[in-house]
Amino acid sequence: MRNKSIVKKQMLQYIGTILICVLVLGGILSLVYTQHYMKEKRNELIQQGRNISVAFSNAYRTGNLSNLSYELQVLEEYMGAKILMVNSDGVVVLASPGLDEMMIGQSFAYQELVEGVKDGNIVSMETKAKALFDVPTLVVGYPLSVGQMVGIFMCRPMPEMEQSLYQMYQMGIVSIFVVFLFAVVASYLTSKKMTRPIKQMNEAAKVIASGNFEHRVEIISNDEFGELAKSFNHMAESLQNNDKTRRDFIANVSHDLRSPLTSMQGFLTAMLDGTVPTEKQAKYLQIVLEETMRLSRLTEGIVDLSRAESSKIILEESDFDLNGLIRDNIILLEPQLNDKNAVIKAIYADQITMVHGDKDKISRVIQNLLSNAVKFSPVDGLIEVETTKTERKKVLVSIQDHGIGISQEDQKYIFDRFYKADRTRNEDMHGSGIGLAIVREFLQAHNEGITVKSVEGEGSTFVFSLKLAEE
Known part of the structure; x- marks a missing residue:
């Protein structure tokens, strides 16, 4: 595993x-610098040839050629190049002191260079080792038109x-090696620094996998790793909340199952042993x-949520009047409304609003939202239902109460399964925390969404959308 570490x-x-960058850059710089260096040396030899040409012309005019040999020696020692003068026949007539005097009178080995200077051109060549020069040599020819002289050739050994x-x-x-070592050390330190958040998240993931959902990753930057750490912490928080709501759900469902079962068992036992008179048995x-119906609704809700989360919701879609469906669900809530002396006020976009969807499931959505609104409204409270059409062939349904409201923290999880806001636990003694989760799943099955806006102490507003029926 260590060999595969990030x-x-x-x-x-x-x-x-x-x-790779160093090799490519080094190769390019080496080539460019070599060419530049050789060009500079050629220019130096050309300048040397120009100086010799001027010196030889002056000496030839004045007839004082005695100092020319000395000047050639000085230039040879200064430039490190040997000098030859060739006549029009290509024969060496003068050589710098560093060359063997036996070369004087011999034909110059590179007649093609002689022809070039005869035409008045500056010529050059990188030669291989030959009899004239024992080592590869850079030869530069400079034209000279004095007497029989046609060119001056400066020869500088390539090995030097x-x-x-x-x-x-x-x-x-x-x-480059020093810089490369520095780059290796910098790469190691950078890699360690960049992978430290990943290692921390890996360790944190192991801790969370063991069941400790309270563990968090320290956020030390604002870059992508920082965003990943925030997402990781958000995931851990969601897991912690899901685990808490799961435990609460088990406790709530156990209570919801135990209470009616205990009640049913007591009543049935009393009737069987004759404690309850015959005339009161019907009651x-x-x-x-009613208790069996309550258990049936609870189990039906759990089954619906299980199907929704496994994407097995089957929609029986049709066109129906949304306004009529809202009225029907308001009528079903009359007993609860009478208990609280509450009122539902409905405002419709049109007299008839035809929508397309699964009527039964949309009815469950409206029933759940209206029931929650009544449940958490104060005595003599007002609940407002309003429909609004949009330009995208949608209708928005808004259900607003003026009850206890929902905190900002609870709004993040209000649609999660089994979740019950802390402030609603005492109010919703018979709830299981799956109603709003089923609402969201039913609407998502219709490719629609739901949102909530709430202020604590002022009430809550739930808004969901539906598709208008084709005209």
């Missing part, structure tokens, strides 16, 4: 990239220039029936 992978990527280049390359390689049987 630090090593990232380091190898950095080092590989740097190495290559030695200078080699020394400079050595210094360059040492410098208690009605209570038992």
Whole structure:
């Protein structure tokens, strides 16, 4: 596992990239510098040839050629180049002191260069080792038109220039090696720093996987890693809340199951052993029936939520009047409204609003939202229902109460399964925390959404959308 660590992978990527860049850049700079260096040396030899040409012309005019040999020696020692003068026949007539005097009178080995200077051109050539020169040589020819002279040839051994280049390359390689070592160290430190948040999240994930959902990752930057750490912490918080709501749900469902079962068991036992008179059995049987219906609704809600989360919701879509569906659900809530002396005020966009969807499931959505609005409204409270058409062939349904409201923190999780806001627990003793989760799943099955706006102490407004029926 250590060989596959992200630090090593990232380091190898950095080092590989740097190495390729250094090699490519070094090759390009070496080529460019070599060409520039050789060009400079050619220009130096050309300048030397120009100076010799001027000196020889002056000496030839004055007839004082005695100092020319000395000047050639000085230039030879200063420039490190040997000098030859060739006549129109290509024969060496004068040579610098560093050359063998036996060369005087011999034909110049590179007649093509002689022809070039005869035409008045400056010529050059990098020669290989031959009899005239024992080593590869840079030869530069400069035209000269004095007497029988046609050209001056400056010859500089290539190994001397290559030695200078080699020394400079050595210094360059040492410098690059030092920089490369620094880059390796910087890559290692950078990789360690960049992967530290990932290692922390990996360790945190192991802790969370063991069941400790309270563990969090420290956010130390505002970059992508910081965003990832925030998302990780948000995930851990969601897992913690889901775990808490799951435990609360088990406790709530256990209570919701135990209470009616205990009640039913007591009533049935009393009737069987004769404690309850025959004339009162009908009353208690009605209570038992209501409890069984309550259990049926609870189990039906759990089954619906399970189907919704497994994407097995089957919609039976049709066109129906939304206004009529809202009125029907308001009528069903009359007993609860009478208990609180509450009023529902409905405002419709049109007299008839035809929408397309699964009527039964949309009825469940409206029933759940209206029931919650009544449940958490104060005595003599007002509940407002309003429909509004949009330009996108949608209708928005708004259900507003003026009750206890929902905190900003609870609004993040209000549609999560099994979640019950802390302030609603005492108010909603029979709730299981799955009503709003089912509402959201039913609407998502219709490709619609639901939102909530709430202020604590002022009430809540739930808004969902539906598709208008085709005209």
